[in-house]
Amino acid sequence: MKKGSTEPTLLALNIDRLMRRIHAELQPRAADFDHHQVGPLGGMLLLTIGERGSVDIQSVVAALGRDKSQISRLIQRFERKGLLTRETSPTDGRVSLLSLTKSGRDQVESIKDVLTVIVDGLFNGLSRDEKAMFAAILERVLMEDER
Amino acid sequence: MKKGSTEPTLLALNIDRLMRRIHAELQPRAADFDHHQVGPLGGMLLLTIGERGSVDIQSVVAALGRDKSQISRLIQRFERKGLLTRETSPTDGRVSLLSLTKSGRDQVESIKDVLTVIVDGLFNGLSRDEKAMFAAILERVLMEDER
DNA sequence: TATTGTTATACTCTATAACTATA
DNA sequence: TATAGTTATAGAGTATAACAATA
Secondary structure (H helix, E strand, O other), rough: OOOOOOOOOHHHHHHHHHHHHHHHHHHHHHHHHHOOOHHHHHHHHHHHOOOOOOEEEHHHEEEEEEOOOHHHHHHHHHHHHOOEEEEEEOOOOOOOOEEHHHHHHHHHHHHHHHHHHHHHHHHOOOOOOHHHHHHHHHHHHHHHOOO | OOOOOOOHHHHEEEEEEEHHHHHHHHHHHHHHOOOOOOHHHHHHHHHHHHHOEEEHHHHHHHHOOOHHHHHHHOOOOOOOOHOEEEEEEEOOOOOOOEEEEEHHHHHHHHHHHHHHHHHHHHOOOHHHHHHHHHHHHHHHHHHHHHO
């Protein structure tokens, strides 16, 4: 396989470009699946909560890499929209635990369906092994950086 | 090597997370290198112009995957700041050709220095081959999608 | 004292559409 | 008629700091 340039600046630009490709394909289809006007970040927030069942806000904030104030406001908006509920943790009164409602889970499913088509399309030219390798390296970089 | 999950939704979330890690490390150091207050997108714009020498706006817009109106305004701001110049193409009066000034090139160098440290740090745990493979797959995905 | 989450604020980024000018 | 780039505008995303409540 031809080797790619590991020049760090180009690598950073290319990671951004890939993310933008995904957004650029999601955007025009928003009317079809974004029934609650959650937006791109909101979608990722719901996806992240859905992945984990019942989570505290701090974990979601860490997973998304955004500021807690930003996530806090999104959560309030989504609570008002009936996409999620929260309850105070029984063991720590400072902590709110989030769960998706039926409506929230439905929204997550619509997003996943569209995202699957888009991502599969983008990675179409890769073999199964190459996809697995790319995904594995990505996971390792993220995990190692967490420590 | 352990295989990564190729579940498309997780892949998309992870690509976003990686981009956010880079931004999160750049942000607090902005005062040290962002002397002209160009911001993250502005930095990528300058990097993209620097990569190519003399470019028309449309190429830059395509490379960054943003809307042309957004890039148009940034370019005007940077022209006023003396970071770049533009001249009308001799062969097509509609086209503006962009070039960095000395000040713009210096700004690009500062950004590259910081970005190199951050990206190298993130990919630290990978072997040279793994880095090259990751970069190559990324380039292929972006290229194949262009057609 | 430290941590969880909220509020306020200022700024940057994004999408859309309507526009001017050149081709 | 089509393309390159601009302007206007509304909305979404971001960082920071100061804050209240709980630990």
